[in-house]
Every structure is written in structure tokens, then in C-alpha cells.
Amino acid sequence: MLKENLIELYQKSFRENKELPALSDYFKKESFSYFEMAKEIAKLHLLFEEAGLQRGDKVALIGRNNPRWCIVYIATITYGAVIVPILQDFSPNDVHHIINHSDSVLLFAGDIYWDTIETDNIEQVRAAFSLTDFHCLYERHGDSLARFQREIGKRYRCRYPRGFTSKEIAYPKIDNDSVAVISYTSGTTGFSKGVMLTINNLTGNVLFGVQSKLHFKGSRIVSFLPLAHAFGCAFDFLAALAAGTHITLLGKIPSPKILIEAMGEVKPHLICIVPLILEKIYRKQIKPSLEKGVVKLAMRVPLLDTQVYASVCNRLTESFGGEFTQVIAGGAPLNSEVEEFLHKIKFRFTVGYGLTECAPLISYTYYKDFIPTSCGRVLDGLMEAKIDSPDPQRIPGEICVRGEHVMKGYYKNPEATRQVIDEEGWLHTGDIGTMNEDNTLFIKGRSKSMILSANGQNIYPEEIESKLNNMSCVLESLVVERDGKLVALVYPDYEQADEAGISYSDIQRVMDENKEVLNTLVAPYEQVTKIMLWPNEFEKTPKKSIKRFLYNR
Known part of the structure; x- marks a missing residue:
């Protein structure tokens, strides 16, 4: 058990950084300083008291990343209650199930998510509040909490008649062993797994983020990963607030154009990213530019190729704001070809590894010490x-x-x-x-996805897929076993086919050519017998991992 405590870290940070900006909504242009955030937390604590919330009670939270989402989260854990963040990609049935399974008694929801919730299906919830301005959306019995919220300014002044000062930023002692978060990695009603994370689990991740200087007082970050997911939550949000970082929230993963605009404006000091974004940039922008005319010729000439790589690295660095210390990729494996290229051009990136069950970090290495193909120490x-x-x-x-x-x-x-x-x-x-x-x-790879070949070799389909996904007209792929042979299911990149003048009827021919090339890149026991076109994108979890079990038959 750690001697440090997350709640105490926040109390100290909010006091010491009270004048600094804490949370900003990029689109609404709404901002909260650390002191303003602390005042909003104090108001929510008053609401929790009025609602009869006890230590250990559960508070469900669903909505896009915004300052009030963050404030509810921090207010809940600093009160001693348990936050239940729900991924916004879950279906309404799954949301109902998670609220009920977690025994949540209060709910905070973005307005568009509230519209999909049936109050008859969440009978233990006493009241629900809007993430727009914390007004009461629903109250199961009477309207006392709705009235309380309408008069919150008056109630707040009564509690702090001499005004709210930094001395009033004082939170109760909450043991490190206390559960702070229940995080659901799946909404499946038949087998729910709510990961119980303690104050100690969160403290370890936050301490690492602060002590390793991922965040520091006055630093900046653009938060676009879902905060209901462990990676974004820990390093775009929780560690940042303990350090005195300014967090700019984009709501959800934006288009590349908007993301680059935001990066250029904010100029973040750290970028936490999922591999999918880096892979899209490489496949859609970088790789095509390297296969054209003069650049393609220059790539074959010693010294000139180095200049091309340096130019690509500079452009990519500037597109991310130019001032970041490093880019940390996590949440999924990074495609091997993309990783090799980023390392070759000396881009400042590293890859970490974690699980929701570890809140999430297990391994990480600073980019200068990063070993390609690894996921850190x-x-x-x-x-x-x-x-x-x-x-x-x-x-x-x-x-x-x-x-x-x-x-x-x-x-x-x-x-x-x-x-x-x-x-x-x-x-x-x-x-x-x-x-x-x-x-x-x-x-x-994953033990559940590993395929045992007829001659006893272990085959990790993810390794084959990472090579296939970089080939012509492949948007995504899945390698499965059919009748003792390896078959690749491919959902084609029709946009790339159109740009290359490839007709729909010719796509299978392109895939057959891809298969021949692929089989020269893998071991003999990993060779694919055929590529089958798949009509739709593969069904995915809220974390955007393909649901392999649906296709292994």
C-alpha cells in the first residue's frame, strides 16, 4: 500500500494551483480555474449531502468529455463515494444494466444520453442531473433536490458565509484501500465485469504521471480520448489535475482536421493517443506522399532519404503543435510497419501497456529509451x-x-x-x-486469439493482421482458422480503391495479390490460404477492439 493518497494530492494541488486554468471546453470556450473547479466541487458536495449520499454509494456518469464531467468525477471520489463512468458508446440497454448492476443511486448524464434512458428501468436511482449545468433532470420522489439545485447559490453562501477560500478546499480522509471507481469494460447483460479500482490504484498511476514529469505545473494537454476509459482517464485527466496542468477537452475523438487545429492552438506538452489515429495518419497522409515522383526517387538515394525522413518528422511534429515532449500510444497494439517508420524518422513517441484492471498502467519507457516492438519497461x-x-x-x-x-x-x-x-x-x-x-x-497477442497450428506452432493472428492492414485497399482485417487453415477476412478500403481507380470487381484481384506478398513476410506456418472480402466493418467493443468471437466459426 502506498503512503501517498490521491485525495490529499488533489487537496494540495487545488490549493497551490488555484489561479491556474484547470479545465476548458474547446468548442464551448468555457473554462474553469483550479479554484473555480474547487467551488463547483463544493457545491456538488452540498447536493450529495442533501441527497443523502453516503460513503461508498455509487454515482453513475455518462456523457462526452467536458469540464462538468470531470468535476462530477472528482467531486464524487473526494466525497468518499464511488464513481461509475460509463462509456458513451454503450447501447441504452447496456447503460441501464450498468446503472443497475453497479447499484448507482445518482446519475449525471449528458442531455443526448439522458434522452435514451428509461427511468422505469433504473428504479434505484433517486435523481438524475444534467452535465450541461447540473440542473435536476429527474427525481423519483418529490422535487426537493430540484428545488435545492435551483437555490444552490443561496445554500452555498449559507455554508460559506465568509466566502469560499483555499482553506475551504478540504476533503475527508479516505483510506487508500477504499474503492473509488467501478469501471465497466463490457455492458453485456449476461456477464458483467465492473472493475473495482481503489484510491491506491489511482494514486499509483497519478504519482507515476507526476513524478516522471509527464505533467507539470502549468503544462498543457488536449484531451480527446474517452475519459470513461482507463488510459485517457489516468493520463489526460487524473494525473494532469494533480500536477497543475491545463486540460483542454475536445468532447470525443475528433476528425484529424479538428484534432490538428486544436493541437496547433493549444500546443500540448504531452499527447496521449490510440494507435488507430497514428495508423490513419501514416496510411492516409504520410505513406502516399512517399510513393510519389521525386520523393519516391529521393528515398532510394543515401543522405537524401535522411533529409526526407527529417522533413516528414518536422511536419508531423508541427501538426501536433510542435511543443510536446513525447507522444504516448496505448490502449491497443501499434501496427509494426507504422512503429518502424516512426522510429526511423526519429519521431518522439513511445508505447505503453496497461489494462483497466490496473487503472491502467503496467509498463512504459521514456521515448529516448524506447525499444521498438516493445511496450515499455x-x-x-x-x-x-x-x-x-x-x-x-x-x-x-x-x-x-x-x-x-x-x-x-x-x-x-x-x-x-x-x-x-x-x-x-x-x-x-x-x-x-x-x-x-x-x-x-x-x-x-491475446491468449484467447492464439491459434495452434497442426504442427504445434503458436500463431498470433494480430501479428499477421498488422502486416496485412498496411496493404493496398485493406481497411481492417481479421485472421481466423477455417477447417485447419488460415483465412483472412478483409473489409476493403473503398475510398482508397476509388482514388486508385480500382473498380469493385477488381478488389478481389488486389486481395489475391496482397495474399502473395503477405505470405512472403510471414513464417511458413503463418501463411494465409485465401483472403475473403467482408461486406461490413467488423463489430467492435466500445474500446474499438474487434469482437473476434463473432467471427471464429
């Missing part, structure tokens, strides 16, 4: 890892971790908890990989 002093393999450096095995970041368990699901956390406290991640002598992890 296991966090020293916070986490430890082992590979379930007779030779962890050479033979892949399941990655198991334990330490300060490992969850308390799955809410109301002790059986699922026992299946992943053993008696010695090791969390079995379900990821397969190796680890070198300095504790740097190299992930091969």
Missing part, C-alpha cells in the same frame, strides 16, 4: 511481472502482474475475480508475450 517500485513460460525471454507465455495498480476485483463477481487473480496476487492478463532481462515487455 514494467513500472519499477509499483508493479512486477512474470511470464508463464519455461524461457520468458524467448518462449512466449501469459503475462502475469501484481502490485499497487492491480484492482480489488470485479464488482459482485467473485468467481470472475478468482479466475484472473490467483492466491499469490498475480493478475493473469490474458496477453501473451516475452520479457527481457531489464523487465521490458514484448506482447505477441
Whole structure:
């Protein structure tokens, strides 16, 4: 257990940084300083008291990233209650189920999400409030909370008759072992897994973000990853507020054009990104530019190719604002070709690894020390890892971790908890990989997706897909086993086909050519027998991972 405590870190940060900007909505141009944010938290604490909220009670939260989403989150955990952030991509049925399964008694919702919620399906919720301005949207019995909110200014002045000062930024002592968050990675009604994260779990991640200077007093960040997801929450939000960082919120992952505009305006010091965005930029902008005329010729000439790489790196750096220390990719594996290219041009990027069950960070390395194809070094002093393999450096095995970041368990699901956390406290991640002598992890794939070949070879379809996804007219792919043979399902990139003048009837021919090239890049036991065109994009989880189980038949 850590000696530091997240609630105490926030109390200290909010006092010391009270004059600095804390939260800004990029589109609404609405901002809160640290002191203004603290005042809004104090008002919500009054509301929680009026609603009879007790320590350990659950508060559900769904909406796009905005300052009030952040304020509700912080107000809840500094009160001693438990926040239940819900991914905005969940279906209404899943949202109802999560609210009920978590035993949430209050709900804060963005207006468009509230319109999809049926109050008859969330009977234990006492009241719901809007993330637009915290007005009461619904009250199950009477209208006392609605009246309270209409008079919140008067109530606030009564509580602080001499005015709210930095001394009033004082939060109760909340033990590190207390659950602070229940995070649902799936909304499936038949088997819900609400990850219980403690104050200690969050503290470890936040401390790492502050002590490693990912964030610092007065630094800037553009937050566009969903804050209901562990990666964005920890490093775009929680660690940033503990350091005194100014967070500019974009609401949700924007188009590349809007993202680049925002980066140019804010000039962030750190960029947390999902690989999908880097891969799109590489495939749609960088790679085509390198395959044209003079540039293509220059790439074949020693020294000139170095100049081309430097030029590409400078343009990419400027498009992200130009002032960032590094770009951290996480949340999913980074395509190997994209990673190799970014490393070749000396772009300031690194790749981390984590799980929601670890709030989320397990491994990370500063970009200057980053080893390509790895996902960083296991966090020293916070986490430890082992590979379930007779030779962890050479033979892949399941990655198991334990330490300060490992969850308390799955809410109301002790059986699922026992299946992943053993008696010695090791969390079995379900990821397969190796680890070198300095504790740097190299992930091969998911144990559930691994395919065992007829001659006993372990095949990791993700590695094959990463090569196929960079080929002509491939938007996304999935390698599956059919009748003992490997088949690649491909959803074509019709936009790229149109630009290249490839007709619909010729796409299968292009895929057959892709197959021949692919099979020269993989091991003999990894060769694909055919590529099948898939009519639609593959169905995905809210975290944008393909639901493989739907296609393994």
C-alpha cells in the first residue's frame, strides 16, 4: 500500500494551483480555474449531502468529455463515494444494466444520453442531473433536490458565509484501500465485469504521471480520448489535475482536421493517443506522399532519404503543435510497419501497456529509451511481472502482474475475480508475450486469439493482421482458422480503391495479390490460404477492439 493518497494530492494541488486554468471546453470556450473547479466541487458536495449520499454509494456518469464531467468525477471520489463512468458508446440497454448492476443511486448524464434512458428501468436511482449545468433532470420522489439545485447559490453562501477560500478546499480522509471507481469494460447483460479500482490504484498511476514529469505545473494537454476509459482517464485527466496542468477537452475523438487545429492552438506538452489515429495518419497522409515522383526517387538515394525522413518528422511534429515532449500510444497494439517508420524518422513517441484492471498502467519507457516492438519497461517500485513460460525471454507465455495498480476485483463477481487473480496476487492478463532481462515487455497477442497450428506452432493472428492492414485497399482485417487453415477476412478500403481507380470487381484481384506478398513476410506456418472480402466493418467493443468471437466459426 502506498503512503501517498490521491485525495490529499488533489487537496494540495487545488490549493497551490488555484489561479491556474484547470479545465476548458474547446468548442464551448468555457473554462474553469483550479479554484473555480474547487467551488463547483463544493457545491456538488452540498447536493450529495442533501441527497443523502453516503460513503461508498455509487454515482453513475455518462456523457462526452467536458469540464462538468470531470468535476462530477472528482467531486464524487473526494466525497468518499464511488464513481461509475460509463462509456458513451454503450447501447441504452447496456447503460441501464450498468446503472443497475453497479447499484448507482445518482446519475449525471449528458442531455443526448439522458434522452435514451428509461427511468422505469433504473428504479434505484433517486435523481438524475444534467452535465450541461447540473440542473435536476429527474427525481423519483418529490422535487426537493430540484428545488435545492435551483437555490444552490443561496445554500452555498449559507455554508460559506465568509466566502469560499483555499482553506475551504478540504476533503475527508479516505483510506487508500477504499474503492473509488467501478469501471465497466463490457455492458453485456449476461456477464458483467465492473472493475473495482481503489484510491491506491489511482494514486499509483497519478504519482507515476507526476513524478516522471509527464505533467507539470502549468503544462498543457488536449484531451480527446474517452475519459470513461482507463488510459485517457489516468493520463489526460487524473494525473494532469494533480500536477497543475491545463486540460483542454475536445468532447470525443475528433476528425484529424479538428484534432490538428486544436493541437496547433493549444500546443500540448504531452499527447496521449490510440494507435488507430497514428495508423490513419501514416496510411492516409504520410505513406502516399512517399510513393510519389521525386520523393519516391529521393528515398532510394543515401543522405537524401535522411533529409526526407527529417522533413516528414518536422511536419508531423508541427501538426501536433510542435511543443510536446513525447507522444504516448496505448490502449491497443501499434501496427509494426507504422512503429518502424516512426522510429526511423526519429519521431518522439513511445508505447505503453496497461489494462483497466490496473487503472491502467503496467509498463512504459521514456521515448529516448524506447525499444521498438516493445511496450515499455514494467513500472519499477509499483508493479512486477512474470511470464508463464519455461524461457520468458524467448518462449512466449501469459503475462502475469501484481502490485499497487492491480484492482480489488470485479464488482459482485467473485468467481470472475478468482479466475484472473490467483492466491499469490498475480493478475493473469490474458496477453501473451516475452520479457527481457531489464523487465521490458514484448506482447505477441491475446491468449484467447492464439491459434495452434497442426504442427504445434503458436500463431498470433494480430501479428499477421498488422502486416496485412498496411496493404493496398485493406481497411481492417481479421485472421481466423477455417477447417485447419488460415483465412483472412478483409473489409476493403473503398475510398482508397476509388482514388486508385480500382473498380469493385477488381478488389478481389488486389486481395489475391496482397495474399502473395503477405505470405512472403510471414513464417511458413503463418501463411494465409485465401483472403475473403467482408461486406461490413467488423463489430467492435466500445474500446474499438474487434469482437473476434463473432467471427471464429
